[in-house]
Amino acid sequence: MANIILFFLSFALFAPLSCSTFHTLSKGSSLSSEKPEDVLTSPNDVFSAGFYSVGENAFCFAIWFSNSRTIVWMANRDQPVNGKRSKLSLLKNGNLILTDAGRFTIWTTNTFSLSLVQLSLYNTGNLVLSNMEGVILWQSFDFPTDTLLPEQQLTKNTKLVSSRSQTNYSSGFYQFFFDNDNVLSLLFNGPEVSSIYWPEPWLVSWEARRSTYNNSRIAVLNSLGNFSSSDDFTFLSNDYGAVLHRRLTLDYDGNIRLYSWEKERQTWVVSWQANQKPCRINGVCGANSLCKYVVGSGRKCSCLPGYKMKDSVDWSYGCEPKFDLSHRNKNESVFLLLSNVEFYGYDVGYYSNYSFDDCTNSCLQLHNCNAVQYAFETGDCFCKSLLLNGYHSPDSGKNTYLRLPKSFESNKNLVKEFSLDCSRDGTIQLDRTYVKNREKGIVKFLLWFACGVGGLELTCIFVVWCLLIKTRKSSDADNQGYGLAATRFRKFTYAELKKATNGFTEEIGIGAWGVVYRGVLSDSRVAAIKRLNEANQGEDEFLAEVSIIGRLNHMNLIDMWGYCAEGKHRLLVYEYMMHGSLAENLSSNALDWKQRFEIALGTAKGLAYLHEECLEWVLHCDIKPQNILLDSNYEPKVADFGLSKLQNRGVLNNPNFSRMRGTRGYMALEWVFNLPITSKVDVYSYGIVVLEMVTGKNTIMGVHTTNVGVETKNKRLATWVKGKKNGEIATTSWIDDIMDPKMEGIYDKGRMEILVEMALQCLEEDKDERPTMKQVFEKLSSP
Structure with missing residues (x-):
């Protein structure tokens, strides 16, 4: 009798589970969207995991708090599945998959195990896929959605x-x-x-x-x-x-x-x-709109006078003008006062000690100026291009003057009450059903016959088409193969790069232009693959820029191996740098004085090549320790240059530089005062980086600029260094006073003095007083 009981207990424990509430899911088992009782629970019953309704006939596999059904994680938040025949299945090969209506796999853990594997929901809320030895193959904690x-x-x-x-x-x-x-x-x-x-x-x-x-x-x-x-x-x-x-x-x-x-x-x-302050969060109401916080009601949005909502149910798209901006004549414009209103960022001009008339006249001279922000107390004038991040606050003390056609002058009370709720929600409507057709046998036969004939015709057309293009491709392939062999620069498919990065899983960096992943190419080369943010430029324009960058070849520039331009996907393939960025090495105290000097020298050499030796004038615009990478020999290579920064020499008013570029603390004053952008902006940033390397300071105390062009004058790192060198308490040991203490006095004092003096020249406020990068390199490389 005891043996019979043990048999049934073991069967109940290890047999595949089809429906009911339980703590683990074993190989060969599944949870169904059609069975609300198919739910995993944590041992303490705090968390549950299963199919969660997110709309009409739309479900996501999720984890939630059992007491409140508050979602903490979702597997397929951007691709809900059908309520019919959708399953979460733990396959016998150890892979966990989510299928939509039994037809399409839309989410998977990409795991594999020959041993016994089970899926468990822990008391912490972590959904874990592990083998019998306790080795974790996958866990939801590694892939959060909106909650920690x-x-x-x-x-x-x-x-x-x-x-x-x-x-x-x-x-x-x-x-x-x-x-x-x-x-x-x-x-x-x-x-x-x-x-x-x-x-x-x-x-x-x-x-x-x-x-x-x-x-x-x-x-x-x-x-x-x-x-x-x-x-x-x-x-x-x-x-x-x-x-x-x-x-x-x-x-x-x-x-x-x-x-x-x-x-x-x-x-x-x-x-x-x-x-x-909820309204100080960027993007709450979209462009050309205002946010106002109402106690008890939350944030409210309103379009600016003369503007209307782009999307009647979604404030994130903001408002659009009711008038034609391109035909707005400067002599036919008026400025409408918006009291206690401020728009953060996107200035096309900043002027101090201006009268109000001077301020508005400056705006009228700019075709892309849509408003001015003016302070009568200080005479500060900001000309605004994009009207984003607008908010109304009674205690702001700032006024904005909206530029409108004169036809709106008679309607100066156009600002409506803030009655629109910017948190309006849209629900997902996915009414998807799979109904079997009930055609009679003869109709089915005719349909299959017609499909067969059509398929045969398509096959014949495809074969003929392949034969026609085969000859043309054969000759092109020879030329292309020769080019690839000579330059190692090739076009990759998106599928190749997705496979190389294992589905873009190992992220090694993130920047303004996109995310960088580590990947292994089909020829076993380790690569850094940058996945650019979704771009607006077309494929032809993208390829034209990439082809120029691909031809740049210098020992101190990161080597580009290829690219991908497929649909909306834009990716760049670079060589992988073993020792990471200069920033990482400075923080880990891995560099001695010789390496720091050689890094400064090599960086100057690479920038000089970009500025003066290329057919196109390539500005970097974001020189900082994170964009200087080190190879296996600690040789520096400048990274993240080129795209959207190409410019012909001598052209000073390039529209590519109509907005600020770079990182706070490393930006030259030309960006603030709307001066012509030249290669000297890179020289300035280079000077900051050199002082960081020499002093070991982990902050920049220089003239820092913000996105709105406001200058904050703190005690500068450059001023501190100059004070040690030329101040009243200057001594012959000034270089010892500023050197990174981690050097422990082990360095060549003469060479480091040359390096610091050159860095200070690079930080001159007048760009014409700064040396070129070629002059910097020549000075540092001279005996």
């Missing part, structure tokens, strides 16, 4: 992405991640523009109490409510201590909040949030 749970790490390879709205769980426009400066940031990545808004973009890292020199890039929330990050950002929840449940969520409105579960009221309460 206690003890779940945010790393350089992960990020939080907000939902689209309260009821639309697909990916929204806000991201929480470590940027390329190793700083934990909030980014608005909208339909047309993107910008970081937290920490405040006008602050440099040390002013925001952040550290850029760290290479771990890890942030974690513990169960007591303490959040800590490797960039020195920390906070404690208002209810610090033992609380039943917590979650850190990037909400659809762009604010990241810590929620605690209040057991008495059975609800979530906010115990911390990053931004206390």
